[in-house]
Amino acid sequence: MRRVALVLFASLLLIPSIVTAQEIISLQLTVDPTGYVRVDELVALDNYSVINSIPLLSDKIDALTVLDENGEPLFYNINGTSLEIVGNATLANITYYTASITSKSGEVWTVSLTSDVPVKIVLPHGAIIIDLSDVPVEITDEYLVMPPGNISVSYILPPPTETETSTSTLTSTSTLSSTQTTPESQPSTSPTTTAGASESLSGSFTTSGKGGSSGLVWVGILIVLVAVAVGALWYFKGKTGGNENSDDTTxxxxxxxxxxxxxxxxxxxxxDEEKKALLYIYDRGGRARQSDVRNELGIPKTTAWRMFQRLEKQGLVRVYKKGRENWVELTI
Incomplete structure (x- = not known):
């Protein structure tokens, strides 16, 4: 009897694991002005597992697609907030939409989630960040990268123009029409295969009308011209960089x-801190490294970052990136 038990135990060790949680390589959130979020996730799968289990940010998701490294659809099953992928692929590109990780209080929108990896968050155009749960790993005009943990980003949106309002109305009508003609989702009790369902919600982010292609061409030309002009400006500015501080002081x-x-x-x-910071920048010729101002005042990174956000919003300074450092320039 003991010999039979040992044989059974050895056999179980040889069987590959049935369900395995996998490594998330990257996670990106693209937030729509309406609060809807597109989630793009790249996951490394375990080839020796029958089923790979990946946590979802919510159990309420739409337009889920799961593709392997070659762009081929993978079989999957949704089990609560877990995505169970069947197959022997190496990578899984996961895309879906959800509104469960955003909330709104008055004019303030908040994106909140928990992640074991850094998260790249692309906020709506013109969004003004007013609160962060932690200091970003990276921040640009287009996105910010938050460190792992309990993540929270609060922001407000500027009032929409007439053009944006009419575009939003057209988008909502188009999305509603598409939703009414889409059959109900199949139950998630059996493995399913994706078929590019993300196209059904792509209309909620972009709309096009007559002459759209022509408009895009002109926009592209304008962007190229602006890029050339900015590049030339920085080039000639670098040529005279030796006298930059003295000229700025004057x-x-x-x-x-x-x-x-x-x-x-x-x-x-x-x-008092804001006044001291502005006077310090003035004494340095009207511009200074953000880190120098922070060290001079003896304040934490988060406090300094929020302070300059407030001052920039009031039109007193301009924050920009130079090399790998953030600089602050007086605009008074």
Whole structure:
């Protein structure tokens, strides 16, 4: 009897694992102005497992697609907030949409989730960040990368223009029509294969009308011209970089004296740290590294980042990237 038990135990060790949680390589969230979020996830699969289990950000998702490294659809099954992938692929490209990780209170939108990996978040155009759960790993005008953990990003959107309002109405009508003609999703109790269902929701992000292709061509030409102009500006600016600080000092001093600047700052609703930061930048010729200002005031990175966001919103400074560092320039 003991010999039979040993044989059974050895046999179980030889059988590959049935369900295995896999490694998430990258995770990106693209947020629509309506609060809908597109989730793009790249996952490394275990070839020795019969079923690979990947956690989803929500149990309420739409337009799920699961493709292997060659763009071929994979069989899958949804089990609550877990995606169970069947097959022997190496990678899985997972895409779906959800509105469960965003919330709105008044004018403030908040994206909140928990992740074991850094998350790249693309906010709607023109979004103004007002609160963060942690200091971003990376931040640009187009996106920010948050470190792993409990992630929360709060932002507000500028009032829509008439053109944006009409476009949004057209998008909503198009999406509603598409939803009414789409059959109900099949039960998730049996493995399913994806068939490019993400196209059904792509209309909620973009709309096109007559002359759309021509407009895109002109936009592309304009972007190229602007890029060339900016590149030329930086090139010639670099040629005269040796006198940059002295020229800036002269220019800022010609615009406003330090005494007048202090009077202006005292008349505004600014705290002491903000006033000291602006005067420090003035004394450095009107621009300074954000890290230098932070070290001078002795404040944490998050506090400094939020302070410059407020000052930039008030039109007092301009924050920009130079090399690998953030710089702050007076715009008074």
């Amino acid at each position: 220019n800022i001093a010609q615009k406003i004296s330090r005494e007048d600047l202090e009077k202006k700052l005292n008349s505004m609703n600014l705290n």
